[in-house]
Amino acid sequence: LNSINIEILAHTVEIGGLRAEPKGIDKIRENVDKNPLRCADLIAAEMMTGAIEQAKEEGDSVGGIIEGIALNVPVGLGEPVFDTLEGDLAKALLAIPAVKGVEFGSGFSAAGKRGSENNDTFIIRDNQIVTTTNNAGGILGGISNGMPIIVRVVVKPTSSIAKSQETVDIKKMEGAGLAVKGRHDVCIVPRAVAVVESMMAVTLCDFAMRAGIIPRVLK
Template sequence: MAGNVFGQMFRIATWGESHGRAVGVVVDGLPAGLPFSEADIQKELDRRRPGQSEVSTPRHEADRVEILSGIFEGMSTGTPVSMLVWNSDVRSSAYDAIKDTPRPGHADFTYMARYGMRDHRGGGRSSARETIGRVAGGALAKLLLSRFGIQIVGHVLELGTIRANPLPFEEILKNVEKTPVRCADLEAAGKMLEKVTAIRQEGDSIGGIVELIIKGVPAGLGEPVFDRLDADLAKALMSIPAVKGFEIGAGFEAARLLGSQMNDPFRVVGGKVTSPSNNAGGILGGISTGLDIVCRAAVKPTPSIGKLQQTIDLKTLENTEITIKGRHDPTILPRIVPVAEAMAALVLADHMLRSGFINPRTLLE
């Protein structure tokens, strides 16, 4: 299976399956001299782990990270950093009865079509549990970026038809971890929580929109044509399980605007080039403008639901029905927030190295 490596100069390779012994990641390209510890990684993994609130799956995993390489005396050595998380709360028998009946909305059928076999236990490699490696690698990328004043914050902007009101960055940062749904608009968050509870009782699930705001990115970061910064961010977020759409800045609303409305005028304020608007979302021509990068990901409802659904039997090729048992999230949105932040951090760290904004020896000087 190809396609398990992401990035060019700052790269990750994730490995493992949902019900295998462990999952993990190898991070290559982290410059030497960055102080970090397991606690720095664990902080991000705790935001992603299952069983943390009433809006997530009841599967209980401590998700304790073990760093196997790439660190000496509390600092990165410049060599590959290998990290591992053991799977402990595994109940594979719940999936035995449906191993020949692909679940609607899952990758069961397409994995069989592509490889002729699959690990049916919890979805195997296609499970969202694979994102543990992304979050662990992204935690290192975040630490690296923070040394250069770059900050990434994600929040749930919309759940179903409930949309948060626009808030200043500082208020989003202050409020986002105060509620289980990770919505910084606390009034909207209360409505979202009620909605998720009702949906869960019905045996169904619900999706929504996650927004990322990235501050401190210098102007001039990115590559033209095929390796545009926004294109790489789109690939990063679209590679997350359950993400079905991406937009940046005005996004799809840009199709409804006139050029005079869409264009962000340039102004000089305090000797710095800026703009009173940011419809471009902080990127023009694939290269950062120096304004905040603002992008959003549309997240589908969790496909594992308790309702009766139509499917097929892969052995007999006959139509049948399926009811999915096991432990599943009624909405994946709150747990996707740290994953989305991690993927954005990986893109930015990679481009900072590629564009020369970070010299690999900078941290040692």
């Protein structure tokens, strides 16, 4: 992907219901490695850390949201019906353990908007056709439109927790309590950030190869 100037980065935008303030690309690049949570909002990262520590004390866990961004994606990657770019990206991202939801661009918030609010209008800037907004998340009709691809994935709270929960003893066929022993991560969101980047990279590389932009055999 470096050979065709595609850059992929991901960062934590929410943990335990605490949302990070939106940051520009430069700030994301600058801050994402400054804390173990991979959050570009350093103030929010401190509060998220507190939420994780509190959940640990209570024998519980927390989930969150990761945003993935792909820059300089060529126009025209993908197909309109089968093998849509967003469909294959979603498939790859949903294959990550604990990921329970995926949205592109304005995502689920588009349900409360009108078409005039959610449509991305086209303009010419520096002799290039671009959109004034990016509610589509860089993909229209299953095909990349040249704008940054923006995708967010929901990571569920870790299921293995120390707090006792109701379950069933299948040998006795009766109710029982379960408290998981051993070491388990209270929050797996930070670990999944690099995985989101990797899954996006693999998928985009595959589409670029199909389009002949990246050769199938590198010499």
